[in-house]
Amino acid sequence: MSVDENGSRLPGFFRLMLEERQRILEEKLGLSREEVQRLAEGLSLEEADLLIENVVGVFSLPLGLAPNFLIDGQEFFVPLAIEEPSVVAGASHAAKLVREGGGFQTEATSPVMLGQIQVLGLPDLEQAKFRLMANKPRLLAEANRLHPTIVTRGGGAVDLEAKIIPSSQIGPMLLVILHYDVRDSMGANAVNTVLEHLAPQIEEITGGEINLRILSNLAEERLVRAKCSVSFSALENREWSGEEVARRIVAAQALAEEDPYRAATHNKGILNGVDAVALATGNDWRSIEAAAHAYAARSGRYQPLSTWEISDQNLVGSLEIPMPVGTVGGATSAHPTARIALKILGVNSSTELGQVMGAVGLATNLAALKALATEGIQKGHMRLHARSVALGAGTPPKLVEEIASRMVLEGNIRPSRAKELLKEQKFAERRTKNNN
Numbered sequence: 001m002s003v004d005e006n007g008s009r010l011p012g013f014f015r016l017m018l019e020e021r022q023r024i025l026e027e028k029l030g031l032s033r034e035e036v037q038r039l040a041e042g043l044s045l046e047e048a049d050l051l052i053e054n055v056v057g058v059f060s061l062p063l064g065l066a067p068n069f070l071i072d073g074q075e076f077f078v079p080l081a082i083e084e085p086s087v088v089a090g091a092s093h094a095a096k097l098v099r100e101g102g103g104f105q106t107e108a109t110s111p112v113m114l115g116q117i118q119v120l121g122l123p124d125l126e127q128a129k130f131r132l133m134a135n136k137p138r139l140l141a142e143a144n145r146l147h148p149t150i151v152t153r154g155g156g157a158v159d160l161e162a163k164i165i166p167s168s169q170i171g172p173m174l175l176v177i178l179h180y181d182v183r184d185s186m187g188a189n190a191v192n193t194v195l196e197h198l199a200p201q202i203e204e205i206t207g208g209e210i211n212l213r214i215l216s217n218l219a220e221e222r223l224v225r226a227k228c229s230v231s232f233s234a235l236e237n238r239e240w241s242g243e244e245v246a247r248r249i250v251a252a253q254a255l256a257e258e259d260p261y262r263a264a265t266h267n268k269g270i271l272n273g274v275d276a277v278a279l280a281t282g283n284d285w286r287s288i289e290a291a292a293h294a295y296a297a298r299s300g301r302y303q304p305l306s307t308w309e310i311s312d313q314n315l316v317g318s319l320e321i322p323m324p325v326g327t328v329g330g331a332t333s334a335h336p337t338a339r340i341a342l343k344i345l346g347v348n349s350s351t352e353l354g355q356v357m358g359a360v361g362l363a364t365n366l367a368a369l370k371a372l373a374t375e376g377i378q379k380g381h382m383r384l385h386a387r388s389v390a391l392g393a394g395t396p397p398k399l400v401e402e403i404a405s406r407m408v409l410e411g412n413i414r415p416s417r418a419k420e421l422l423k424e425q426k427f428a429e430r431r432t433k434n435n436n
């Protein structure tokens with residue numbers, strides 16, 4: 001995405017009317033009128049019917065745009081699909097703080113996914129393992145015959161291992177593990193196809209009985225690392241000095257490291273941003289969630305995926321997270337909104353997308369911790385929360401803002417109150433009509 005001298009800054013974006021924001025998509029982000037229209041319409045029923053079985057409708061979510069992201073010296077506008085208020089605002093706010101300190105720095109490993117083949121009924125596991133390893137070059141070559149395009153792009157089978165599981169409730173078994181560089185796809189289809197193709201040969205080599213042949217979602221070889229630094233001065237507000245805010249965030253970090261109940265919520269704050277980009281770009285967010293939580297528990301104790309510490313008058317955050325995402329194939333290519341979201345991001349590879357998602361996760365983590373360590377999250381949340389309560393209570397969209405404002409003023413944000421206010425409003429409208 002080419003950007004002007006403001007980079008990815010869009011001062012006052014949140015104050016604009018919806019139509020004005022849409023105009024910016026055309027004027028600043030270079031989307032065509034049709035693409036802007038498509039973002040508003042989303043997936044058609046006919047398209048949905050081609051994606052899954054038994055389609056009876058289309059489920060929509062809001063798509064927001066978070067400006068301000070400076071990642072590895074490049075500017076990004078980040079599309080986020082999410083129903084939860086405050087996440088988009090939090091991401092933009094944190095990205096603005098971070099850009100003052102030079103932006104996010106990220107790095108990623110090669111996009112290597114793991115696949116597993118379970119082999120049962122082996123009387124001599126050591127010998128089966130030995131025979132498998134003797135055939136490894138042939139099996140890897142066989143795996144690479146299947147997806148020549150991935151291989152041409154520098155990916156393909158990287159390694160094959162065999163692990164003996166000496167005992168289980170059904171006795172011993174052998175696990176064959178394929179390490180496969182999937183390049184720009186998420187990789188589940190590519191890996192599963194290879195595993196199913198290799199299974200009969202592995203059966204023949206080992207003399208065992210093949211059971212499972214499936215991708216592992218613990219994508220521990222496909223990692224993204226993101227870092228950022230925010231100066232004390234950027235953190236201060238009317239009530240708290242920047243140093244106090246930073247110290248309270250580090251105290252929140254300390255709790256997350258000691259207590260898995262807090263660590264789970266800490267990680268949820270990271271995944272708020274990561275999942276929202278995953279959804280917007282048509283990626284499988286369940287796979288990201290499975291990978292993130294399994295990775296967080298890899299030491300045997302569930303841990304926060306990010307760390308926050310103080311260094312030289314700065315709050316420094318870093319995140320390490322598995323990132324099984326793609327920019328080609330599946331819904332990333334088939335879903336019209338996902339295609340446009342990827343165009344807005346302007347990323348060139350799945351690895352780059354993962355790096356942006358890592359930065360976004362660190363941003364939503366920072367926004368949540370900053371709010372929690374100071375005024376709490378409810379204050380900023382209330383107006384948006386009131387809107388969704390009003391909408392959920394059956395308020396027509398044109399009246400939502402008014403009913404929500406009254407509930408916020410009264411400090412009484414409940415569906416029952418929204419219904420009462422709506423009744424009053426309708427009554428007042430009828431009376432005005434009758435008087436005219």
Ligand code: MEV
Pocket residue numbers: 084265266267268269270272368369372377
């Ligand atoms: C809410 O969606 C996410 C938070 O609970 C994250 C956190 O507590 O760090 C605010």
